Amino acid sequence: MGRLPMSGLLGRLGSWCARHGRIVLALWVTAAVLLTAGSVVFAGPVSNNVTIPGTDAQRAHDLMRDGFGPGYDPGGTVQIVLYSPDGPLTSQRRVRAVHRAMDGIRRVPHVAEVQSPYRVGGLAPSMEIGLITVRLKGHDNGKLAETTRRLSEAAEPVRALGVEAVPADASTPADKEIKTGTSEIIGVVCALLVLLFAFGTLVAAMIPIFAALVSIATGLGVISLLGHVVDVPKQASIMATMIGLGVGIDYALFLLSRYRRLLADGLPVHDAVRRTVASSGGAVVFAGGTVIIALSALLLGGFPLLQTLGWITGISVVCAVLTSITLVPALLGLLGHRINALRLPFMGRRKTADEASGWSALGAWVAKRPWSVLVLSVAVLAALTAPALALKLGPLDDGYGDRDTAARRSYELMQAGFGPGINGPLVVVASLDEKVVDRDPAPAVLRLLKEKAGAVEGVAHVGEPVLNEGGTAVLVQAVTEYAPSDTRALEVVEDMRAIRVPGARVHVGGEVAAMSDASARIADRTPLVVGVVVLLSALLLLLAFRSPVVAIKAALMNLVSLGAAFGALSLVFSLGLGSGLVGMDPPVGADDSYLTTLFFTVPIDSYIPLMLFAVLFGLSMDYEVFLLTAVRQAYLRHGDNRRAVAEGLGTTGRVITSAALIMVAVFVAFIAYPDPMVKIFGVGLAVAVAVDATVIRGFLVPATMVLLGRFNWWCPGWLDRILPNLSIEGHEEESPAGEPRKELVVAGHG
Structure with a gap:
């Protein structure tokens, strides 16, 4: 099949944006300002809907709403x-x-x-x-x-x-709405420091920051206005900001690094911009595509809150990609060689090819002893992943919230006065087979429902049955002996659903019951979501690099980094080894001893691991794409796999490390948020990115690529013929002058 001119299209787009920089800049700034103003004036509401269609809790909720009124x-x-x-x-x-x-x-x-x-x-x-x-x-x-x-x-x-x-x-009390603020500022400041160290000039460091802020402002404005059309989860803005800020800076960083290298090699400004967007811009598009695919797969999770959270968070990634391939080229075209203005002393000095960086030396070192590096890397990753076996899932209630919030204070008071179960009562709703007309004395079906509900083990109190106006349904509130976050409360839900009352069909609703159904639905759908994410991401890499081995290996490597993230979550929250250190307050009822304030277990909501999987799988693929792109470019130039791996790591190690440092800094900054869910995401994302950019991309991936040799780029002949050529490297623009580019023919027939 003929080559699809993806790199050419991106190159022309970048060139046009560079030539019309003022127009592009004005359009983006105008869009960001208008959307931000619109989100302030016409801010959409947030939702925390945990109901799931087709579940028992949803049927109870519908009966309660339709039969008893709002x-x-x-x-x-x-x-x-x-x-x-x-x-x-x-x-x-x-x-x-x-x-x-x-x-x-x-x-x-x-x-x-x-x-x-x-x-x-x-x-x-x-x-x-x-x-x-x-x-x-x-x-x-x-x-x-x-x-x-x-x-x-x-x-x-x-x-x-x-x-x-x-x-x-x-x-949705006001103090439970997650608002942006301090953590974003901390994250931006940390990112700026890393960029200053990486580039050594203030102008170059500010470009990724500016592009990311425009991207976030645009994305958050869209998300806020969408609240008038769809139920936007209260976590949506913070998740969009976390992911958007990280990938927005990273994508601009990758482009800027490539552009500065081309300028240093003597290319004119517009040619450098065109080649930058044609090569690194293609990698950005594919990297962003994997994140969006992973987040979109959450639509298969069967949990409305998770589904909406996934595709709405994807909006921030789309904005990051668009600003990277349009706004960044526009800024580069406007600034030209002034990108290196305001240089800081002793920082960001450009090295020559001979002294490229310590990453080149590391690449050569790994290439000489791949088996030793492979064994050591696997051992380290196994140790990091092992604690994941102790990961404990369960509802996360307001008893773990910040002590300065009204939600936590009301939780404490209600538990102190009425017992832990009052914060998560079960709502038992039964539709009656026969309409009740005479209500005095109470019909036997009502008395029997109360009696059987009260006899369930773990139930502390059952209220008086309430008939609806039509006499077709009855409602009973049951208070358990356990807090909503106690897994024993989930057992009470199942036992309550097992009661049988002649003449009535019993359903159990309430927050605890809804979360129980959510956990069951997510457990059922997790294999499907994981399979779709892995399959589609691998397919995208197959299209990009035309190598089944690379695609499969990349998917496996991303799963390894996920294991390390879940291991960290288990250590901090499930085993309680430092939950207080990340700013969590001990749960209601815990003593105030020094050790208790630092070490206590925290349940992790069942939807969080699946959401983390989608986000991390996409983010991990970013670094994989950029590393593989560099290795493949080197291999196409000279055909020496071992040398190509060392060169690829040498040319990308510094920029990937800088990008990872920025991402980690952003995610760590968000741990300061009072919301427990945000803290859990911050810890998981920070650890996964750190492990991915060091152990996996620095050691494990290069070692496996050296061992696989030419099989890295093997493609069966029949597959090579049917795959459209969506190559993202822009090779026609990457080969040095006078050096012929080797055609890669490593198919099954020759």
Whole structure:
């Protein structure tokens, strides 16, 4: 088949952007400013929907919403937790203040019902903690955070008496929305320091930073506005920022490094830009494509929150790729040789070919002793991966949240007053075979449902059955003896679903039940998602390098780096060896000893490993693509595999290391976020990238490529004939003048 001119198209695109730099720059800046302004003025709501179509928890939720009205929908109920440290809530002064607060709450729009803390079950045995339950109707779930804030403000009369009033909304309270800020600044500053060290000039260091910031501003603006159309998870903006900032800087770094080398070799500015985008730009497109493929595969996960989180995060990667192949060439064309202006002393000095870097020496060293390097690398990676066997999955509730948030405080108060199960009650909803007309006395089916629900092991309390207006369904709330993050609570869910009541079909909902169903669905779909990601990524590499061996080996290497990431997560969170060191607060109920504040176990939500797999598989492929591109270019020049591996590592080692340092710095900076989920992602991503860029790309990959020899680039004849040529290296532009490029013919027939 004929060559598809991918490198040529990218080269022409880069050349056009370089010649029309002011137009391209103005378009990107305008788009970023307008989208950012739009996201501020017309910010879309965030969601934390954990329901899954076709599950028992979803059926319970639908029954509850349709049969009992929006007031019984979990998204339509807000609780205000009252705590009186100076005396019981039953004193006359406090009772009057509570009623004044309830009157103020009733005046808040969309409030349908306000239940007093002085009802049965509304006061803790100590009489110091109580619950005001507010049921809403006709409200916008996307604005529940704002409604919760107004309800909390209406409780000011009790605060005047020294009574603490904390909102406990299980859906989307304002303090649970993840906002950007300090960590991004820290990440950008760390990235700038690495770039200054790598390039030695302030102008060159600022280009990747500027391109990444424009990319992130554009992506976040799009994501925020999408909140008006789809349910955008509250984690979407932070995930998009983490990934977008890392890949945005990295992709621009790869292009800039190539451009500076071409300038140093004497090429005119526009020719250097064209060749840069034709070669390194193609690698960026393929690298970004693998990340997007991996994130898109989460659509097969069967979990709406995970599906949306995947493709929305992919938006930031698309923006990073687009800015890299358009905005960066525009900036390079505008700056020309001034890219090396404002040089810093003693930093970023360009080495000659003979003293390329320590990476060239390392490449030659690895090439001389591949078996020893292979065995040692495998041993190190096995040691890093071994702790992954102890990885513990489970729901992560607000009991592990930051102590400075209202969500954590309300969790503590409710557990202290009513027991750990109150923070994750089970909602037992049954549709009745026969319509109930006479409600007094309570029909036998209602009494039997309450009796059997209360007899389930691990249930601490069962409320009174509530019939819907039509008499076709009944609702019972059951409080377990366990916190939502306790795996025993999941066992109670299964036992509750096993009860049989004649004349009723029982379903169990609530946060714990929904997470139980999510775990089961993800476990079922994980093999499919993993298989699709590995297969499509390998296919993309096959198209890029026309080598089945390279494609399969790259997929296996990426899986190895994932093992190291899960091993680190297990050490820090499942085994508790330093969870306090990453800023996690000990769970509710733990003692305040010094050791406890540093070492305690933290459950990992079941969807996090699959999300991490998709993100890390894509990011790991970035470095694989850039390393393989350099090795293949060298091999096509002279046909010596061992020498090509050493040269490829030598030419890419410095830039890959710089890119990895930037990525690690960005991910470590995000560990400072108070949200536990972000901390888990930060640890996993940072460790995986660090291991991938050092042990795997520096030792394991070169050693295996040396051992495989010409088989690295072997391709069966029949496969070579049917594969479209999407080569990303731009060889026609890479061969030195006067040096013929060797054609690679290592097919099955010759």
